[in-house]
Amino acid sequence: MVEGEYDQAALTEIIKKCYVGEIEIIPRRCGGKNQLLKRFPGLLKSLRYQMQGAHLHKTFVICDADGEDSDELIGRMRNKIANRNDLSEAKFIIIVQELEAWLLADEEAISRVTRPQSGRTIARVNENLESITDPKEKLEELLSEARVYYTPEVARQIAKESDLDKIEYRCQRFREFRLAVIDC
Numbered sequence: 001m002v003e004g005e006y007d008q009a010a011l012t013e014i015i016k017k018c019y020v021g022e023i024e025i026i027p028r029r030c031g032g033k034n035q036l037l038k039r040f041p042g043l044l045k046s047l048r049y050q051m052q053g054a055h056l057h058k059t060f061v062i063c064d065a066d067g068e069d070s071d072e073l074i075g076r077m078r079n080k081i082a083n084r085n086d087l088s089e090a091k092f093i094i095i096v097q098e099l100e101a102w103l104l105a106d107e108e109a110i111s112r113v114t115r116p117q118s119g120r121t122i123a124r125v126n127e128n129l130e131s132i133t134d135p136k137e138k139l140e141e142l143l144s145e146a147r148v149y150y151t152p153e154v155a156r157q158i159a160k161e162s163d164l165d166k167i168e169y170r171c172q173r174f175r176e177f178r179l180a181v182i183d184c
Helices: 005-018 033-050 070-080 099-104 107-118 135-145 152-161 164-170 172-182
Strands: 060-064 091-095
Touching (some): 005 060, 005 099, 005 152, 005 172, 033 070, 091 099, 099 135, 107 135, 164 172
């Protein structure tokens, strides 16, 4: 479960890069953080029904912190399914502050996307990426300077080009996500 189409596009690519081997990813977009927090228990249940008893290796509920405390968000999500043994295997991932913080971690990946479209490259963002209040706005600004419009496809391409070790080095919470995916 993810918030929106940018998350779905980029996280699908990142999960494929994290996991060695064959993996089927069945994403569910929720339409924003508030909708995700309301809808994920029902979506988890419907996914299990759709799979008709087939084993799900792992289910993730991924949302942006957007300035909220990550541990508090995870606690709220766990409480929503506390008495539901059939849903208890879900892994909750909070991205600090937004997915775009992860995408900003690798300026070379961004440049590999912008260069063919505009001939321009992106400079490294020299600040703590997880402390940027609105990393999406920052990424849109950088892409705009390179004359590239930020779309879900551009997010997907950046994710596909990204070096996961760079993301992990620059974004501490990414390590938790990567380990959760690898531990399938």
